Amino acid sequence: MHKFVKTAAAIGALVLAAGAAQAEYPEKPIEVIVGYSAGGGTDVMARTTMPFIEKYLGEGTSIVVKNMPGASGQIGITEVAGSDADGYTLGTFNLPGMMARTLDREAGYDRDSFTYLANVVNDPNVIVTSKDSGIETVEDLIAAAKENPFAITVGMSSLGGDDHFLLIKLQKLTETDFTIVPFKGSAPARTAVMGGHVAVGIFNVSEIAKFQGELNVLGIAQAERSDFAPEVATFREQGLDLINGSMRGVVAPAGLPEDVAAKLRDAFEKAAQDPEFIKAMTDTANPVEVVTGEDFRALTDGLFDLAKETWETTPWN
Amino acid sequence: MSDTPKPRLMRPETLTAIGIVVVAGALLIPTAELRPISALLPAAMLIGLIVLSVALLAMDQRRAAKGEAPAPMTKSPKRVIGAFLLIVAYALAADFIGFYISTAITIPLVAWAFGYRAPLGLLAATVIVVGTIWLIFDFGMSQDFPAGRLWKD
Amino acid sequence: MYSDLLSALPNVFAFANFAAVIIGVIAGIVVGAMPGLSDTMAISVLVPFTFGLEPLVALGLMAGIYNGAMYGGAIPAVLLRIPGTPAAVATTFDGYPMAQKGEGGFALQVAVVSSAIGGIASAFALMLLAPPLSKVTLLFGPSEVFWVAVFGLASIIFLLGGNPIKGLISACFGVFVSVVGSDPIYGNDRFTFGALELLDGINIVILLVGLYALPPVIDLLETPLKTDGVTGSKLGTQSMWKAMPRMKGFWKTWLRGSFIGIWIGILPGAGGSMAAFMSYNEARRGSKTPDTWGNGEPEGVAAAETANNADTASALIPALTLGIPGTAVAAVMLGGLLVHGLQPGPMLFRENPDVVFGFMWQFLFGAILLIFLGGSLATNSFARLLNLPRPLLGSVIIVLMLIGVYSIHGRMFDVYMMLGFGAIGWIMDKLKFPLPPVVLGLILGSFAEENLRLALRIGRGDWGVLFQNTTSLILVALTVAVVIGPILKRRLFDAKAKA
Structure with missing residues (x-):
């Protein structure tokens, strides 16, 4: 029945467009599949972004967000990978999670299953410690870890996510070893750090922005300081080349017609320049960093290689 | 219940206990592939189920030895099986031919099959229920229901 | 801390927010009154639909439904001796005999007033206890949470049944x-x-609907068609003004029932039905005329109904502070809170004071509204619903079950899984396996495991980490007491009986 309505709408649109020389994309509602429940970070990103994409795709465009939660986004993204590449099914895409899942389990997609449209959010990692841990700077942290390998516990939201990759980068860079404590989600991990049950925590900046009074924030893993926590120094400022974060973007199935892809990418680029869009995203705790097309693909490749190397040397499950 | 004593293994509790032992035993096999810490809780529960079911079996058989008849599960097995099959059929129908069509068929069908046969009442109930669902869920909350896999491409 | 409580009040009276509570209470009474449709189910069905609503509209609906359903369960319990919700079992003891004597209307009035009183007490407990308790939650790390979960699991001992x-x-x-x-x-x-x-694991709603809703539906269809409802004329209703004076001696029972309900609610594990039983037994023990109990004693209805409403809001205390839902309903409501960005824990009351405290007020108003919305006129019309032909009622419930389970994730897979649990549930029901331990095991089992594993990682494999501080040791002692207590009591009792 749903399909019927859609078809009817499409036919209707075609009839309407018959006057014009050629039917132009989009001529029917576009569906964006979100692999998480409504209200989550990725869902909020999609629901905040899509009105602006509607605006820049032109008059009469309609985008419908559809939640297909389950298996940390796997169910949704697998559905996207298997959809028709006609530009009417898009999906949200999380990095490095979506790539890490192609390694640690059998996934119904790989990095070639998609046409990369735009990454929208880049939420950089931060390292925090509890107030009573006695660790207040990056030097303290490294010194403590060197003195007693594995004695320092690090709380994070899961294994094989961006938090985990940051720690792996840190361990490699400083030749240290920590004990990983993967909680279920960042909120319980954050409470555990605040209560001093684990010494260190790795989060995304948006997750601790409101808690800077209760935690020591050692540094932020981004090239420049974040608007969410401007007082926090970057790791580069402190002599550590540590860049990592959680990214959320939008992809389409592989083989999207070039003109459709170009139109969509263009809409994302225009949205990125829209101050209203930046404000809406900041209000919902989403640090914006729009990267489109080939650059987005390169970003994905880079993260996939890192994840693959990590998986082959130190598998996490 | 008929007067002929049922075979001792056909008592409902005995059958259930045997069923639990078999299923729990089968589920124990995949725990071997897990890390020990990962397998700890599930294996403990499965072994617990097996031990408890064996105890249940022993108790029930002791009662059987005394000649106690088991309490019957249902007075009308046909109605129970029929009801369950209808519900499963409804779920399958919703999945394959679509939610609204199967609901509009199921409500009067189930009510009719189980004894309520006033045509006007059936019609009214069906219209009210399907209409309300559509109004609240589809119209009010734009919630999609299964459209039917058969019609999909 | 409590000033936030007051500043959250005006927003509660915003039209949509208040209307949500009213609609919730009405819907809750209807749902609670339908045997097979429980409060948990109603809220579970609702949660997925509230994503798009304003937080206080969504939470107001949930608070209203919870309060309404806990009373609604009393309607069929009194009129048909079928408890509408599991928590209404104790209400049948005296409610049904009252109805047989032609005092069904009065029984329902006692039930509605008692429910409201229990609910009001519980809402106050939530308001006063949750904010200060949230401050000590930082003391609860993985090993402490593990022990809380074990403590809850140990309380299964009360639910074991015969x-x-x-x-x-x-x-x-x-x-x-x-x-x-x-x-x-x-x-x-x-x-x-x-x-x-x-x-992602098996959603509790799927299990609940399968275990609790399918067996009663099969029962509805199994018994051949007959009308055994009590019609409105036989209810023996009277105006609330006449009914109230007859309840003036109940205050002790109300007070005791409220305390028992609140306390049971706070403890993770046992829920409404246990509170109702305990309150009933205690009230009966304290009564001057224990012989009239079970034969239509209005105070028995009061005891059961006060307690099963008094555990509603208090069950949210551990859910909001520690993130550990004490009951199945609390588990589902916690899911609803998370959807609206309310993370349990020490920060909850600081980050979203308006919503959290507003929600608590909605609980309070939901309880107060019960008196008005559950009045005799409304109750009469709800009672009529029960006179629907059973096969028709059965077929409508089947449809609602499918909708409820399907809409959690929008997939039929869950519906098939629910039917599987339903088949298991029917066998368990007929062979008298108690169902509450299943639900408790599902809720607390994963909590216990997850936190045990986290604690062991923090301790780097040393099990001693579980006994390292006072909080843990207190919880261990409580757990031991819960397990040993009833056994000791029985021993003592037996010894006395022999002597």
């Missing part, structure tokens, strides 16, 4: 269901058999 072996089988089954899905630490699959749908 046959402890069957009760334990139920509990093991529940805990086993909780481990299905990805491993809490490593994320690898356990018992998913390759199905992505099982990776």
Whole structure:
């Protein structure tokens, strides 16, 4: 029945467009599949972004967000990978999670299953410690870890996510070893750090922005300081080349017609320049960093290689 | 219940206990592939189920030895099986031919099959229920229901 | 801290927010009154639909439904001796005999007033206790939370029912269901058999609907058609003004029932039905005329109904502070809170004071509204609903079950899984396996495991980490007391009986 309505709408649109020389994309509602429940970070990103994409795709465009939660986004993204590449099914895409899942389990997609449209959010990692841990700077942290390998516990939201990759980068860079404590989600991990049950925590900046009074924030893993926590120094400022974060973007199935892809990418680029869009995203705790097309693909490749190397040397499950 | 004593293994509790032992035993096999810490809780529960079911079996058989008849599960097995099959059929129908069509068929069908046969009442109930669902869920909350896999491409 | 409580009040009276509570209470009464449709189910069905609503509209609906359903369950309990919700079982003891004597209307009035009183007391408990308790939650790390969960699991001992072996089988089954899905630490699959749908574990709503709703539907269809409802004329209703004076001696029972309900609610584990039983027994023990109990004593209805409403809001205390839902309903409501960005824990009351405190007010108003909305006129019309032909009622419930389960994730997989649990539930029901241990096992089993594993990682494999501080040791002592207490009591009782 749903399909019927859609078809009817499409036919209707075609009839309407018959006057014009050629039917132009989009001529029917576009569906964006979100692999998480409504209200989550990725869902909020999609629901905040899509009105602006509607605006820049032109008059009469309609985008419908559809939640297909389950298996940390796997169910949704697998559905996207298997959809028709006609530009009417898009999906949200999380990095490095979506790539890490192609390694640690059998996934119904790989990095070639998609046409990369735009990454929208880049939420950089931060390292925090509890107030009573006695660790207040990056030097303290490294010194403590060197003195007693594995004695320092690090709380994070899961294994094989961006938090985990940051720690792996840190361990490699400083030749240290920590004990990983993967909680279920960042909120319980954050409470555990605040209560001093684990010494260190790795989060995304948006997750601790409101808690800077209760935690020591050692540094932020981004090239420049974040608007969410401007007082926090970057790791580069402190002599550590540590860049990592959680990214959320939008992809389409592989083989999207070039003109459709170009139109969509263009809409994302225009949205990125829209101050209203930046404000809406900041209000919902989403640090914006729009990267489109080939650059987005390169970003994905880079993260996939890192994840693959990590998986082959130190598998996490 | 008929007067002929049922075979001792056909008592409902005995059958259930045997069923639990078999299923729990089968589920124990995949725990071997897990890390020990990962397998700890599930294996403990499965072994617990097996031990408890064996105890249940022993108790029930002791009662059987005394000649106690088991309490019957249902007075009308046909109605129970029929009801369950209808519900499963409804779920399958919703999945394959679509939610609204199967609901509009199921409500009067189930009510009719189980004894309520006033045509006007059936019609009214069906219209009210399907209409309300559509109004609240589809119209009010734009919630999609299964459209039917058969019609999909 | 409590000034936030007051500043949240005006927003509660915003039209949409208040209307949500009213609609919730009405819907709750209707749902609670339908045997087979429980409060938990109603809220579970609702949660997925509230994503798009303003937080206080969504939460107001939930608070209203919870309060309404706990009373609604009394309607069929009194009129048909079918408890509408599991928590209304104790209401049948005296409610049904009253109805047979032609005092059904009065029984329902006692039930509605008692429910409201219990609900009001519980809402105050939530308002006063949750904010200060949230401050000490930082003391609860993985090992402490592990012990809280174990304590809750130990309270299964109260739910075992007549046959402890069957009760334990139920509990093991529940805990086993909780481990299905990805491993809490490593994320690898356990018992998913390759199905992505099982990776996140089995949603409690699927299990609840299967176990609690399907067997009664089968029963509805199994018994041949007959009309055994009580019609409005036989209810023996009177105006509230005449009814109230007859309840003036109940204040002790109300007070005791409220305390018992609140206390049971706070403890993770046992829920409304246990509170109602305990309150009933205590009230009967304290009564001057214990012989009239069970034969239509209005105070018995008051005792049961006060307590089963008094555990509603208080069950949210551990949910809001520690993130541990004490009951199945609290588990579902916690899911609803998370959807609206309310993370349980020490920060909840600081980050979203308006919403959290507003929600607490809605609980209070939901309870007060019960008196008005559950009045005799409304009750009469709800009672008529029960006179619907059973096959028709059955078929409508089947449809509602499918909608409720389907809309959690929008997939039929869950519906089939629910039918599977339904078949298991029917067998368990007929063979008298108690169902509450299954639900408790599912809720608390995964909590216990996850936190045990986290604690062991923090302790780097040393099990001693579980006994390292006072909070843990207190919880261990409480757990031991819960397990040993009833056994000792029985021993003492037996010894006395022999002497």
